[in-house]
Amino acid sequence: MLPHISDPSSPFKQPGGILDEIVANKLIEIKEARLKVGVSRLEESELFDRKCYSLRQSLLAPERTGIIAEFKRASPSKGIINDQADAAGVTRQYADAGASAISVLTDREFFGGSIKDLIEARSVNNIPVLRKDFILDEYQIIEAKAIGADIILLIASVLKPHTIARFAQLAKSLGLNTLLEVHKLSELEESICADLDAIGVNNRNLSDFSVSVQHSFDLVEKIPGNFLKISESGISKTETILELKDAGFNGFLIGENFMKEADPGAAMQEFSSRLKTGR
């Protein structure tokens, strides 16, 4: 093993653990995609010039739930969750059940996702779609637009602040919405920049997978008022959503709680009606 020396000129942090593995693998994938497809082919995609749906509008629409429902086949912490699910069918049911947005994992190696899943979800939905992946390169942002995503995720435990600012600016210039994911106060303070639309507090620590919704309650008041506030991960009860809403959150990212069921769309439907009736 090489010693753990961080390169000051690197655009990335070195968070350690599984994240370092994910980053190393992703950098290889990006290199391959650049060679195989390339930016100019992406820009020729039919979807590239479409106007994105606004995350703000959809999250704040009173007839919607604020839930960002995630299509996730597997994860490093849980292994396989639901590898046979149909992306179009499930995400359509999510939307019909009042989801404000759809999140689709596009990482294959660690989450069993694909670009195909996102394209399918896009083709049957008219609410915002989040490309859930580890964005490390401008190429992936252009790709996100080309496959029909409306929102990209930038992860503060992986990207240095100057990289986040650069990526957020590019995303904005393409009309994409940007969600910055933070796990702790220092990440929020150092990474926040004007071109972001939303701040997500990830209740899961991506280095050791421990989950606590308390992270959201601890950070909510530190998020400036002009950003949408989203609580991510480990949410399985409607009561938690009501508490998070009271604390000031506009959005709630839920994956496993739905995907672990044989019929994730029906699970979201049931959750959503419980939320409405306050049970």
Ligand SMILES: O=P(O)(O)OC[C@@H](O)[C@@H](O)c1c[nH]c2ccccc12
């Ligand atoms: O399945 P959960 O616990 O409801 O979590 C969903 C989502 O927040 C989680 O998948 C996630 C949050 N940040 C990420 C970054 C990359 C991949 C996945 C994620």
